[in-house]
Amino acid sequence: MASSVSGPIPLPESRYDLSTYWGRIRHCAEISDPTMLLTTQKDLDHARSIISAYRHGTLAKPTAEFWRAKKQLDSTVHPDTGETVLLPFRMSCCVISNLVVTVGMLTPGLGTAGTLFWQWANQSLNVAVNSANSNKSHRMSTQQLVSNYAAAVTASCGVALGLNNLVPKLKGIKPNTRLILGRLVPFAAVVTAGIVNVFLMRGNEIRKGISVYDSHGDEVGKSKKAAFFAVGETALSRVINATPIMVIPPLILVRLQKGLLKGKSMGVQTLGNLGLIAVTSFAVLPFALGVFPQRQAIHVNRLEPELQNKKDMKEKPITTVYFNRGI
Structure with missing residues (x-):
């Protein structure tokens, strides 16, 4: 982010009013703009x-060039370290990076092997994104990273397989309801593992607190309460981000398979699923990201006494x- 560039004069956070939800939506649409992937080191x-x-x-006041520069840094550079985030894990690549694994997870009729593979792939991507974009007040050791990764994969695979076995055994529900519940199993697994992933x-x-800064960008200290x-x-945002992408396309696909896609080949149905997920992802991502x-x-009265x-x-x-909340 542009905040990684030091100087005595504070930066405007955005050209939009971030105290409003609509302002954050417009801001998030900018930092998740996939054209920012074309940004070079120059x-x-x-x-x-x-x-x-x-x-x-x-530079006396923000100009069009200033806002363009800020957009490039906000979508490409980590706010704490000033380092360029690896391309697949940037916010501007969020939809593209998640598209393949989301289509895989939401493919109807996955067996045990397919379910395990796509949940593993999704959590691998999540761990990489979390690691690349998290608050860098404290570095995580390789051992911690591996153990947390294993726990997230275990959680997602366990929930997915457990619900896949449970849904067919449910009694007293209509076949269509059972079908819909089956299609929503990946959503439950992703949400559960996403929360586990973030906290781990x-x-x-x-445990140690994160850095908090004054309006000039100078570090005031570290706060466990701010970290909480x-x-x-961030954990709650995982639920919000996953809900439209993991819920809307499967429900629409159920309807399409009874109408427009009825009798079509698996390839055509997969393309339809891909299109639904891509359109939904690009349309709703800024709305989900803008919630927080x-x-x-945060007012210092809500933090530790030594910071007040x-x-x-x-x-x-x-x-x-x-x-920095991280993502």
Whole structure:
């Protein structure tokens, strides 16, 4: 993000009002814009120079070029480290990276092997995205990463296989209801594992605290309470993000298979499923991402006592601090 570029003058968070849901939707549509995948290292270097000029007063006010530079950095660079996030794990690649595994998980009639494979693939992608974009106040060891990864995969596969075995045995429900419940099994598995994944991958943040900053971008200290907010909201966002993508296409596909796609080959049905998931993902992603702001503000009274009587570099009392929620 552009906030990784240092300077005495604070950056505007966005060209949109992030205190409103609609403003966050428009902001998230920008940082998830897939055209940002075309950003080169030369573009990033130029963007950093523009942002640095603003933060040091050389650039008097935001211009169209400034907003373009900020968009490139916000969609490509990690806010804590300033490092370029690996391409498949950037927010601008979110829909594309998830498209294949989502289609795989939502393919009707998967057997045990297919269910296990696609749940493993999805959790592998989730772990990579979590690791690449999480708050970097505390680094995770390789051992912790491997154990947390194994736990997330076990949770997703266990829920998926358990529900796949349970749904056919349910009594007193109509065949169509049973069909719909079967199609929603991947959603339940993804949500469960997503929550487990977030809390395991980011457990160090809750135990040790995350960095909180004043309005000038200077670190005030580390807060466990801020970490709990960050991780809790991220876990809830996993549910919100997965719901439309894992629920809407399967339900529409059930209807299409009784009408337009009835009797069509598996290849045609797979293409239809792919199209439904792609359209839904691109349409709803900004709405899901915008529920919680990534850069959160919190009053110091809600944090630890040692953070409540700090002053900034101008010797003014700090009443509000900011932290990176992660994604």
